[in-house]
Amino acid sequence: xxxxxxxxxLTEQRVQLxxxxxxxxxxxxxxxxxxxxxxPWLEEDLYRLAxxxxxxxxxxxxxxxxREHGGIAVVDDDPIVxxxxxxxxxxxxxxxxxxYDAASLLQGAxxxxxxxxxxxxxxxxxxxLLLEVRRxxxxxxxxxxxxxxxxxxxxxxxxxxxxxxHGILVELKPARVSLLLAKIQRERDTR
Numbered sequence: 001x002x003x004x005x006x007x008x009x010l011t012e013q014r015v016q017l018x019x020x021x022x023x024x025x026x027x028x029x030x031x032x033x034x035x036x037x038x039x040p041w042l043e044e045d046l047y048r049l050a051x052x053x054x055x056x057x058x059x060x061x062x063x064x065x066x067r068e069h070g071g072i073a074v075v076d077d078d079p080i081v082x083x084x085x086x087x088x089x090x091x092x093x094x095x096x097x098x099x100y101d102a103a104s105l106l107q108g109a110x111x112x113x114x115x116x117x118x119x120x121x122x123x124x125x126x127x128x129l130l131l132e133v134r135r136x137x138x139x140x141x142x143x144x145x146x147x148x149x150x151x152x153x154x155x156x157x158x159x160x161x162x163x164x165x166h167g168i169l170v171e172l173k174p175a176r177v178s179l180l181l182a183k184i185q186r187e188r189d190t191r
Contacts, residue, residue: 001034001035001049001185001189002016002035002189004049004053004055005019005020007053008053013035016035017031017032017035018031020034020035023048023049023052024045024048024049042179042182045182046178046181046182047178056092056093070095070112070113071094071095071096071097071112071113071114072089072094072095072096072097072112072113072114072115072116072184073096073097073099073105073110073112073114073115073116074086074089074096074097074098074099074115074116074117075098075099075100075101075102075105075115075116075117075118075121075126075129076098076100076117076118076121076146077100077101077118077121077122078118079098079100081118081173082098082099082100082118083098085098085116085175085177085180086098088177089177089181092177092178092181094181097110101121101122102121102126102128102129102132105129105133106129106132106136111136111137111141112137112141113140113141113142113184113188114141114142114143114144114184114188115130115133115141115142115143115144116144116146116175116180117129117130117143117144117145117146118145118146118147119145119146119147119159119170120147120149125158125159126145127158127162130143130145130162130166130168131166134166139167142169142183142184142187142188143166143167143168143169144168144169144170144171144180144183144184145159145162145168145169145170145171146171146172146173146175147159147170147171147172147173148172148173148174167187169183169187171183
């Protein structure tokens with residue numbers, strides 16, 4: 001979000017905070033926490049910010065310098081879910097591609113800035129895929145795991161370990177794409 005504010009002439013935090021307070025209708029401390037990754041950006045905040053500066057949600061998330069191939073990979077064994085998320089991302093101006101299994105993603109040489117991955121794929125979990133992405137791409141890409149059927153037990157423990165050890169974010173299905181983008185942007189800003 002700092003890059004967005006800088007594009008509009010707000011380059012110093014002492015100027016950015018009062019403007020955020022006005023645009024979002026929040027207190028100084030809340031604006032400070034949002035700007036410094038201590039408080040989440042709500043969907044409503046993102047729309048207000050985009051509207052105020054005459055931009056789209058897609059341009060809000062174009063602030064980070066692009067990597068050679070960039071974009072967001074969406075991996076879900078349900079093509080309807082994967083395609084729906086990709087369609088929404090593309091409508092927001094985000095470069096996104098759907099994959100319906102781990103092998104298809106891993107066969108390609110392309111790296112992404114972010115990965116949105118369904119936790120349960122086929123008869124197992126996406127743990128091996130996530131480990132391979134981390135091995136191949138390092139800690140830089142943001143990985144968000146989607147799940148709609150987590151329950152206590154081994155699968156939950158496995159997912160908790162991935163969050164703790166590999167910096168994976170978790171979002172429950174059905175996920176709101178604008179909120180996924182906000183989490184990805186926030187995570188990228190803190191790396």
